Amino acid sequence: MYSTELVVQTAISGVMIGVLYALMALGITFIYSIMRMINWAMGEFYMIGSYLQYMLVAWLLGPDLWWLAILLSTAGVFVIGLVVQWGLIKPIFKKPPETRDDYATVVTLALLLFLRSVATGLAGPNQFKPGTNLSIVMVGPLPMDGARFAAFLFALVALAVFYLVLRYTWYGLALRATSQSRVGVQTAGIDVLAVDRVAFGIGVALAGLAGALLAPVFLVFPTNGMITTVKGFEIVVIGGLGSIPGALIAGVLLGLIESFGAAFVDSAYQNIYGFLLVLAILVLRPTGLFGERGREA
């Protein structure tokens, strides 16, 4: 018989990790909704964010300014995203539309391998952990690493800011319009390639933010973005490709299913429960919980 305390602790743990997964999924789904391409190298931008966080804390700012390091790391990944979009992604959009998917897949997969190899070459295979000045906090009955709780709060704030910018600013309007019709916004005089650049930068910055936030919790090493990326794609399928509320709700759902499955069913299959949910969604609602069915002529 399981105690109520264990059930509540497991639920809190699931929600906490789910919100952080959602941050990653949001980057993937946002880039897709604007540019209609999947960035397979999202995990590597997560990895870059975590390394930037480590370097800033260890060499420049110190553990007391961990929060400033998170902002700088996110900004750093945003700038790297702009450069990558300009150098590697933008040329793809000068090709005929039917070849874009092929090019985008190959280019982002190449980028994934390149960034991972560079990280291994420069930093070696060892793990690193950036320090923080945060102590353990109680979230209900669950003791939680201060860094993880801060990551949860940061993620909630980031999601709220993201929503408000998208909903209430002129640039957000341009982004939403681009997601609805790339041709339509061009007729309204909007430079769609400039929108792409910012969208790509924001999307990878969300992954970089997740990497920086989770660096003290899940450690820093060349392939640390791999598992989070997998979760991100699972969430995108569950929530619906291109749906922002879907990413948040599916993230929490995935976190809860993994936590309860690991605690009360069989802990060995923690990563399998999410896939089972993905399979169920694909069978019952192929567009995801909040995705829209595409229109065909």
Added chain:
Amino acid sequence: MGVPIMRKLGFLVAAALLAGAPVITPVMAQDIGIGLDIPLSAPGDATGGQLIRRGAEIGIDMANVSGGALGKKFKLFVTDSQSTPAMGVANYRRLVSEDKVVAVTGFFHSSVALGINEVAKEMGIPTLSVQASASDITAKHYDIAFRTHAVDPVRVAAWMDFIKKKGFKRISMIAETTDYGIGLSDETIAQNKSGNFGLEIQKVTVDNKATDFTPQLLQIKAFKPDLVLNIAVGQPVDLIMDQATTIGLLPATPMLISYDAPTRPQYWKLHPKNGDGIYFIAYYSPKAKLSDLGEAFAKAYKAKYNEDPVYGALNGFGAIMIFQQAIKAANSTDPKALIKALEDGKFKSWPDATVTFPRADGVYWHNWVPPVLILQYTKPDQDWKEATVVVSYSK
């Protein structure tokens, strides 16, 4: 119309080059190739792999300085298993078929060693596991399979001895779902039964690719164990430690780590606040005497890396020394002659003891087993060489 196939191929080639894919250079006629298959990236224990590589590379240098064998120099071919059996098997095939190596060593992860041995028994090139402990690696009695590492029954016997000494009654095992984790946890349950230890044992298994072990650790905390056995490899070891500390399981409940990860230089950087008090398995005490070869290696290692060698590096080095002596004794690199020389020979390696690979019973077939120690850190930032020896166990 899709993208022309050649253009796609061009992209893929560029991607492979960008990824730093190794350029295949088959062994030259004047070289003797030795394969080294180790984890160099996640989910493998890349640090463990890197330490073995350091030792093997110095071993190759020292073997060549001492004249190589059969008038030829040795050359090392390194491959990354990523702890994945499929990758390890592909690496073994490439090492044998394309690089023409005469022996393959390394094998940090048991699953990889087990997978490779299934192919190796057909292809015939001998393997020497230096840090993979699953019983079946040698218990299957394959002619090609050799090992210089502590096997599951010995390691478990050491911690059962420790548990008995401490008077622990309730034991939780958090074990990864690999041949390593399952092998050690099942062996613990078996020895508890066969040795009438009367322990209450909780077994919690985890995917080694997972990063959040909080749900499993909450289960363990609810069990109220006297000791937690951390039977994971690589990043999960550290994540389990940190997350156990967060929920208050550590340091209230002692934890024993199932291998020598805490001897690595990065340990105190990762665990400045929760590394003290941890028990861990080790296979070598710095207080023990090294052989002349071991002393020379330790000196070369210190000069190159500015730190003392740990077990993985020593064993990586030892594998090269053993192959050099076996090839000299066989006067050939023919696989059958080499296997015969390994079985019949007495070899000098890093320990101050003779290394042999007899056709012995059970798991001890072709297996030289180092003594197993259980050490404990008793103060923060302690040098592992100063850690307290709690148990010293020899087969």
